[in-house]
Amino acid sequence: MLWEDRHKPGVLWFILSMATGGAWAFLFATFTLVNDPGVTFALANFFWVMIPTAAATMFLLAYEFVFKHNASRTVVAGVFTPILLLFLLSWVNPDNLVFTTDYRVGADGFLYFPNFGGPLKFLVTKVYGYLLVFLAAGMFVGEALRTSGTHRRQTLYLLVVFSMLILSTMVKVAGLVPVYFDLTSLVYSLSGLLFAFSISEHGLMKFVPVAREQTFQEVSDAIFVVNPEGNIVDVNDAAAALFGRATLGQRIESVLSKHMTTAENGAAKTLELRRGDETRFFSMQTSTISYGRGLEGEIVVLSDITALKKRENELDLLKQILSRVFRHNIRNDLNVIAGYAQIIEDASNGDVSEWAGRINDRSTKIVNQAEKAGKIESVFSYDETVRRSLVEDIESVEDSYQLPRSASVCFDIDDVVVDVHPRFDLAVQELVDNALTHHIGPEPPAISVYTEVTDTSVTLVVEDNGPGLPSVEISVLKAQEETDLQHGSGIGLWLVHWIVARSNGELTTDVADSGTQIRIHLPRCEETDGTSDDQPHSVTEQTEGRDLTHENET
Numbered sequence: 001m002l003w004e005d006r007h008k009p010g011v012l013w014f015i016l017s018m019a020t021g022g023a024w025a026f027l028f029a030t031f032t033l034v035n036d037p038g039v040t041f042a043l044a045n046f047f048w049v050m051i052p053t054a055a056a057t058m059f060l061l062a063y064e065f066v067f068k069h070n071a072s073r074t075v076v077a078g079v080f081t082p083i084l085l086l087f088l089l090s091w092v093n094p095d096n097l098v099f100t101t102d103y104r105v106g107a108d109g110f111l112y113f114p115n116f117g118g119p120l121k122f123l124v125t126k127v128y129g130y131l132l133v134f135l136a137a138g139m140f141v142g143e144a145l146r147t148s149g150t151h152r153r154q155t156l157y158l159l160v161v162f163s164m165l166i167l168s169t170m171v172k173v174a175g176l177v178p179v180y181f182d183l184t185s186l187v188y189s190l191s192g193l194l195f196a197f198s199i200s201e202h203g204l205m206k207f208v209p210v211a212r213e214q215t216f217q218e219v220s221d222a223i224f225v226v227n228p229e230g231n232i233v234d235v236n237d238a239a240a241a242l243f244g245r246a247t248l249g250q251r252i253e254s255v256l257s258k259h260m261t262t263a264e265n266g267a268a269k270t271l272e273l274r275r276g277d278e279t280r281f282f283s284m285q286t287s288t289i290s291y292g293r294g295l296e297g298e299i300v301v302l303s304d305i306t307a308l309k310k311r312e313n314e315l316d317l318l319k320q321i322l323s324r325v326f327r328h329n330i331r332n333d334l335n336v337i338a339g340y341a342q343i344i345e346d347a348s349n350g351d352v353s354e355w356a357g358r359i360n361d362r363s364t365k366i367v368n369q370a371e372k373a374g375k376i377e378s379v380f381s382y383d384e385t386v387r388r389s390l391v392e393d394i395e396s397v398e399d400s401y402q403l404p405r406s407a408s409v410c411f412d413i414d415d416v417v418v419d420v421h422p423r424f425d426l427a428v429q430e431l432v433d434n435a436l437t438h439h440i441g442p443e444p445p446a447i448s449v450y451t452e453v454t455d456t457s458v459t460l461v462v463e464d465n466g467p468g469l470p471s472v473e474i475s476v477l478k479a480q481e482e483t484d485l486q487h488g489s490g491i492g493l494w495l496v497h498w499i500v501a502r503s504n505g506e507l508t509t510d511v512a513d514s515g516t517q518i519r520i521h522l523p524r525c526e527e528t529d530g531t532s533d534d535q536p537h538s539v540t541e542q543t544e545g546r547d548l549t550h551e552n553e554t
Helices: 011-033 037-067 073-089 119-146 149-173 183-202 210-218 237-243 252-259 306-347 350-379 390-398 424-437 471-479 492-501
Strands: 222-226 232-235 260-262 268-275 278-291 295-304 386-389 408-412 417-420 446-453 457-464 506-512 515-523
Touching: 011 037, 011 183, 037 073, 037 119, 037 149, 073 119, 119 149, 149 183, 222 237, 222 252, 232 237, 252 260, 252 268, 252 295, 278 306, 306 350, 350 424, 350 492, 386 390, 390 417, 390 424, 417 515, 424 446, 424 457, 424 492, 424 515, 492 506
Parallel strands: 408 446
Antiparallel strands: 222 232, 222 295, 260 268, 268 278, 278 295, 386 417, 446 457, 457 515, 506 515
C-alpha cells in the first residue's frame, strides 16, 4: 500500500522497518525450532544484526518523518556501518569479540546466550541500538508537541507502537520470558496489522489526506515540493510527465533555470519548454511552507499558459495593426476629409454648406476618438499604481482643455494622498471634457470638481448642469460590455472606467434633470511628509496666475 510513495521522506524506512520485524520473527522462530547447531548458529548471526537494523530503520524513519527530507547517503552509510561490522565479525568471532564462551546450543536444541555477550555485540545491539531508538522516540515526542491535527495523530500512533517495541525488547533482555519466547516478534506482528489498517483507513504515512493527495496528483499544473536546501523532494504526475521523476533530489534551480526566460528588468517571467517541435510556456508561482522545527520549504507551481501566450501574441499583433491603420492611416485620411469639408463649408452656402459642416464635425469626432484610443493604449501599459496627492492630478488637468463661451469650471480639491493609476489625470480630463462637449440647454455649462473626504476614503465628484448622462451609457458601463443593440456613443467613459478600476476605485453616477454627478470613490492612504489632511489645498483660485472660475467674455 505504501510502495508507490517510497520516494517520500520516511516511507522507505517505514517499509524496511516492517520488513525487518518480519525477518526478526522468522529468524528467531527458525533457529529456535531447528535442532542442528550449525544451522542455528548461522541463522543467529543474521538474527543479531536484525536488532540494531530495526533500531536504525526506526531512527531514519523518525528523522525523515520529522524533517520532511530524505537522509543523505552519507548519513545512511554511517548509521549502518557498525551493524555491517558486527555481521562480518560474527562469523569469525576473533578473541570472543562478538560471542563469549557461554554462547551455545543446548541439548534441547535451543540457543542459549548471555544478556550482554561479547563487547562488540553488547555495544552494537544494546548501546548503539537503544541509542538510536531513544533518539527516534525523542524526535517523535518533539514532533507531537509541535504539530497538530492529522500529523500529530500519526506521530503519536508511531510513537505508541515503537514504545511497545522498546518495552518488549526490555522484557526479553531482563529475562522475564523463557529463552525460546520472543515478545518483540509478537508486538511486530500486531503492530504490522495495526499499521496496515491505519494506512488503509486513515492514510498513515501518506502525509496528506487522500483527497489532497488525489488533487495533488491530478491537477494539471506541474507541482514541485522543495526542501530548505533547495532540493526537490516530491513532484506530482504533471511535473513528472514534463521533467521525469529523476528530478527527485536535484536542485530546483538546475531543473528550471535552463528553461527560464526573463523580463527586461531581470525578473523571472515565464518558462519556455521545448519538446520536439512543440514549445510550451509556463508561469511560475512559488509559496513558502513551514514544517519541522523552524524549517521552511517551497511549493513551486508551473501553470501552462501556452494558449494564453499565443492569444497575447495575437492581440499584440492586432494592437499593432489597429494602431498603425486606425490611429495613423485612417486618422490622417480623416484629417484630409475634414480639411476639405471645411473648405467646402466656407466656400458655399445653403444645404451644401450645412452638409459639409456635418462631414467636418463627424470627421473631427472620429479623429478625436482615435486619439482617445491612443490614450487607452497608454492606460494598459501601466501595471502599478502610484501614490500621490489628488492635487497633482487636478493641476495637470486645469490647462488641458479650452472653455467654450460663458462656461465655468470650478475646482475645490483637498490635499489627500491616494494610490491611483499613473494617468489618473486622463479620467478627470475626460469627465470635464465630456460635460463641456455634450452640454445642451439654455444655461451655460457650469462644472464643479470637488472632493468629499472621510477617514478611510476620498470621493472625487464631477458635477455639471447638463442634460444628464444617457441611460444607455450607464447600462453599458454597469454590464461592462457592448452589444449590437446596446452600445455607448464613444470610448471616453470606457477610458474613465478602466483608469478608475486600475486605481482600485469605484465609479458611480447620479443623473437628475438638473444635471449629472459622476463620483469616483478611492481608498485613502496614510499621510506622507509635508501633506496635512487638516489643511486642504484648494486649487479653485488660479493656476499660473489664471482664474479658472470665470465666465468667458463674448
